[in-house]
Amino acid sequence: MVADGTLARPFRVGCVDIPNRVVLAPMAGLTSGAYRQHLKAHGVGLTTTEMVSSYGLIYRNVRTDEYLDFTPEERPLAVQLFGDTPEVMARAAEMVLSRPAVPDLIDINMGCPVRKVLKTGAGSALLGDPDRAVAVAASVVQVAAQAGIPVTVKLRTGLRPGERTAVELAPRLEGVGVLGITVHPRAASEHYRGKADHSITAAVAEAVHIPIMASGDISTVASALEVVRSTGAAAVMVARGVAGNPWLVTQLLAGVEADRPALPAVIDDVRLLLGRAVKERGSERAARWLRKLLGWYLRPSGVAASVVETLRNLPDARALDEALDELGRTASE
Ligand SMILES: Cc1cc2nc3c(=O)[nH]c(=O)nc-3n(C[C@H](O)[C@H](O)[C@H](O)COP(=O)(O)O)c2cc1C
Known part of the structure; x- marks a missing residue:
């Protein structure tokens, strides 16, 4: 295999320079500061917190507040927020931005399929109410713009298989000032089953002019390069593929598969x-x-x-x- 340096090149989300195109996914229960530092040392270009509850922040839950702690070595870093209404999400964004250490990006979770989150109207429930999804994004953008912080959104394809909500929603999100979109092309009802359908990632990329990050089944150099080639995504997001295999990051950056270390x-x-x-x-x-x-x-x-x-x-x-x-x-x- 010929080395392919595609993923080692920098890219930008709004005003934020990201040194390479391998982005660490938000993973609840996993992507704590320790994990982010570890994967940053393995080479990822951008880290993301676990999803943080907007209500948890507003009601000053101590554990929720801890999710916002990070060290300079984890930068560039996105804080991912989830919540149901424009008002609550704007307030949560204000709280994130009033802390001494402000993240580089704010990401909005519109993909979480967990029942506990869905039934509150947050996460992927927003895909079932596109007008509210756009209003949530607009309100967070308005707050973040005052601090010069770009806002991104992480989407699934829709609530159920066959739906292409992400393709319709993406241009509307871009229209209210969202500066990057991650697509995890599975329906919410599929949770993590089946194969990610990156033809939908390609359709979203085609529909907007902002960088797309492709999430889902990035587990080898070949799969990552094929996703970038076939979708036009600016970057790949690594999730389960690096859990227990952080060496995948180096391989992706070098563009060469390698054996697992001894x-x-x-x-x-x-x-x-x-x-x-x-x-x-x-x-x-x-x-x-x-x-x-x-x-x-x-x-x-x-x-x-x-x-x-x-x-x-x-x-x-x-x-x-x-x-x-x-x-x-x-x-x-
Ligand atoms: C344990 C676990 C926790 C996750 N937590 C989040 C989360 O907090 N926010 C989010 O947007 N996605 C979350 N995801 C989804 C991942 O970010 C990613 O989009 C998904 O796993 C698809 O990528 P993969 O097929 O490479 O694992 C989580 C996934 C896993 C496996």
């Missing part, structure tokens, strides 16, 4: 991430937080499910780190 190097990477998580949330919470990633990291490297299960049940980061160290040393022998 187990000792995989373990070194997990331990580095664990260390970052400990700094962020303390020993016990860090070990709990890392649980879901252990299988993604270790199973593809041939570690038995029973060993992963034992690691998942360790009570704190110190015990987990020691067990990982031992596993790495056994693997190197």
Whole structure:
């Protein structure tokens, strides 16, 4: 395969320079500061917070507030907000922008398919009410423009398979000043099942003049380059493809597939991430937080499910780190 540097080139969203075209997806429960720092070190050009509840901010929920914390090394960074009405989302945007550290971008979630979110009228529920979706975007743009911060929107295709709401909505969002759109081309009712239909990403890209970020099934260099080629997207967004495989980012930037590192190097990477998580949330919470990633990291490297299960049940980061160290040393022998 010939190296293809397409994804290593910079691009812009409004006034924000993004050093390359591999963007880290927002992932609830995963893309905390520790994870963003880790993936930034692996090379992503833009990071995004987990989705942040506008009501949580307005009612000053302490945990919600923590979602907005970030360090300079995570920049450029987008804060993703979800909410149901223009008023609530504008207020939440004001709160984000009144903090000492202001993000580079604000992203609006119009894709979350989780029932708890949908029934409040937020996330992908906005796809069922395009006028309200546009009004929400317009209100956030109005607030963010005063601070010079570009607003982006993350869309699914529609509520149900076959719907092309994203294609109709995108030009209207552009019309109220949205400066970038991410398309995850699955319907909300499909959650994460089936294959992302990037012909819809292409149709959205065709309908607007702002950069499109393509999300969905970016798991190899070939799939990423094919998505960019066939859709005209400015960038790819990596989500499940990098969970347990952050080396995909380097491969995407170089435009060359490579083998997964050997187990000792995989373990070194997990331990580095664990260390970052400990700094962020303390020993016990860090070990709990890392649980879901252990299988993604270790199973593809041939570690038995029973060993992963034992690691998942360790009570704190110190015990987990020691067990990982031992596993790495056994693997190197
Ligand atoms: C665990 C998990 C959490 C997610 N959380 C969010 C979120 O908070 N906001 C959002 O817009 N999308 C969220 N997504 C969707 C991803 O950003 C992405 O669009 C989707 O996973 C498709 O990409 P993939 O097929 O490469 O995984 C989440 C996905 C996963 C797997």
